[in-house]
Amino acid sequence: MIEINEVTKQFQDKKKFVTALKHVSFSVNKGEVVGLLGENGAGKTTLLRTIATLLQPTDGTVTVSGYDTIKNPNEIKKRIGVLFGGETGLYDRLTARENLEYFAVLYGLSKHETKVRIDDLAKMFGMRDYLDRKVGGFSKGMRQKVSIARTLIHNPDIILFDEPTTGLDITSSNVFRQLVHQLKREGKTILFSSHIMEEVSMLCDSVAMMHKGELVYHGNLQELYQSEGSSDLNYIFMSKLVRGNENYAS
């Protein structure tokens, strides 16, 4: 479903090159929920943006549903829903409903489809009370819920979330967690970054751990717990970072 093949990404920062991704390879299967872990600056957002066709790899390739991110970005955009941390992408002067309608139009949904979809999403997120209020006056959690709904408006098969629960309270985080379970039941493929180990442990089938642009581990979570003799993901993550990718074989 998502194939990341030897991806390297360099940014030019004035005269200096920053290598954000170094020969990263792994794949995400259909229906799989994968957690992307790594310290600040590890390359998580860069990788998600590359998969979402928003950045081009300096080297290597990414394919999504068989389409290459450079050759067929439009085919990919139709099939993915993306949400990046910190950027809500919402218009403050519009209501939540108007925001969602705006994105529905961009994806070519009919009026009827849009109405049904917005009703479903509003119900799912408990947003019905404020659906017709202007987003400008919303709290962080309310905005985040509308953003997540926006990500899902066109019912995408593949969903990329960058730190989806950062800034959300416990209730909203739980809504997100339930949503992931539901999307998984619907057979969606989900890749999300998080600094919250408990969340990854609870939701994910597999994890990809990054350190300074390199993939230090990728694999099934239960198998990882078995091989490490522990189910303390925080501890495992820290020890993988210390060991680096010496032992890593994909």
Ligand SMILES: Nc1ncnc2c1ncn2[C@@H]1O[C@H](COP(=O)(O)OP(=O)(O)OP(=O)(O)O)[C@@H](O)[C@H]1O
């Ligand atoms: N547009 C850019 N120009 C220059 N450097 C960049 C750019 N985008 C990312 N980088 C660099 O690439 C590296 C990886 O950044 P990235 O945002 O992918 O990390 P991250 O794992 O998402 O971190 P965080 O947990 O803080 O969100 C960092 O060194 C960052 O400074």
Ligand SMILES: [Mg+2]
């Ligand atoms: Mg990031």
